[in-house]
Amino acid sequence: MDLRFFDKAAGYLPDLCFERAADAGILLGSGWGEALKMDKVLARIQYSDIPGLGASTVKGHAGEFVLYERCGRRIAAWCGRRHYYEGVGWEPVVLPVEILRRMGCQTLLLTNASGGINPALRPGDFVVIRDHINTVGANPLVGVHRQEWGERFPDMTEVYQKRLAELLHASANRLELRVMDGVYAFTLGPCYETPAEIQAYKSWGADVVGMSTVPEAVFAKACGMKIAGVSLVSNLAAGISRRPLSHEEVIAAGSAAKPQMAELIDDFISRL
Numbered sequence: 001m002d003l004r005f006f007d008k009a010a011g012y013l014p015d016l017c018f019e020r021a022a023d024a025g026i027l028l029g030s031g032w033g034e035a036l037k038m039d040k041v042l043a044r045i046q047y048s049d050i051p052g053l054g055a056s057t058v059k060g061h062a063g064e065f066v067l068y069e070r071c072g073r074r075i076a077a078w079c080g081r082r083h084y085y086e087g088v089g090w091e092p093v094v095l096p097v098e099i100l101r102r103m104g105c106q107t108l109l110l111t112n113a114s115g116g117i118n119p120a121l122r123p124g125d126f127v128v129i130r131d132h133i134n135t136v137g138a139n140p141l142v143g144v145h146r147q148e149w150g151e152r153f154p155d156m157t158e159v160y161q162k163r164l165a166e167l168l169h170a171s172a173n174r175l176e177l178r179v180m181d182g183v184y185a186f187t188l189g190p191c192y193e194t195p196a197e198i199q200a201y202k203s204w205g206a207d208v209v210g211m212s213t214v215p216e217a218v219f220a221k222a223c224g225m226k227i228a229g230v231s232l233v234s235n236l237a238a239g240i241s242r243r244p245l246s247h248e249e250v251i252a253a254g255s256a257a258k259p260q261m262a263e264l265i266d267d268f269i270s271r272l
Contacts, residue, residue: 001143005091006098008051013099014043016067021104023073024272026265027096029112029212031232031254033079035261036066043067047080053092054082065096071270076100083212085189090140094219101148101223107164107272108220109265110229113250114208115237117198118182121207122233123253126264127182128168129160129229132214133206136188140215141222154222164228171267177260182207184231186214195239209237230264232257 028035047053047063063080076099082092100108110129116122145152165181172179185201187193189211193201201209208231220227234253235241254261 001091001094001140003146005052006095006102009053009095010099010102012050013045013065016042017076018103020074021106022067022076022100024075024107024109024269025096025100025103025105026075026077026109027081027111027216028077028079029081029110030250031113031234031257032111032261035258035265036068036077036079037262037266038066038068038070040069041066042069042074053095054088070266073269073272075269076103076105081212081216083189084136084138084215085211090215093215094140097216097220097223097225101225106224106226108225108227109268110213110216110227111261111265112210112213112229112231113234113254114184114210114231115192115235115245116208116233117185117202117237117240118180118207119240120180121236123235124178124257125233126172126177126179127184127208127231127233128165128172128179129184129213129231130165130181132159132184132186132217133201133204134186134214134218135201136186138188140219148223149219150222150224156218156221159217159221159227160229161226164226167271168228168230168264168268171264171271174267175260175263177264180207182231184213184229185209187211192245193238198237198239208233228268232261
């Protein structure tokens, strides 16, 4: 990846984004874009205005960066993400994480919508990501090694920090949400998986499946960030669901769960 790409994007953000480290960064996936409670907005920038990032092409992704204060904490939130399946390369996918790194942010919350594989799950449940499986094989760290991004061969034993996972569970339990730990399987997309693929992922130990999150998590882990991940189960996966899968179902699930998502993020922030 080209550092000049990130330099240009970072140069567009106002200086106040870098004047002090954010207490946490948040990357909001499908349906999560409006799940924020803010005391004071410090900066709000459309993705389409940030050089190299570009507007989100996926429905359900708001496509704006917001720097705000909440409960005395400074939070940098990316409302929506770019996906590798959009064909724009790795730079726009990991740019939010790289900007957070340059802001001095050490804690990152990743969110997404997923298809449920574990039979105990149902739409509307939350899964705190314990680990992941990269079914794609592609990796944003491939290429020229940059010292700014950590070691050449970063350890991935604990991508998602246990302490942060415990905070998410504590928040979900206080709010009386249905929640469990789980393993997230990352697929390339944009097509949904076949029933045979879902059965294969299930045999590997996957509980949920989706088309995001893992690239950002891998990059952030390499950079030394502390990562938490939480997924909203928006539908049952192929072969488990009795009806064809659609993105409209994902959007509807996110809309229905918006109050719970907002409360979960807010309570989690208060515990940091």
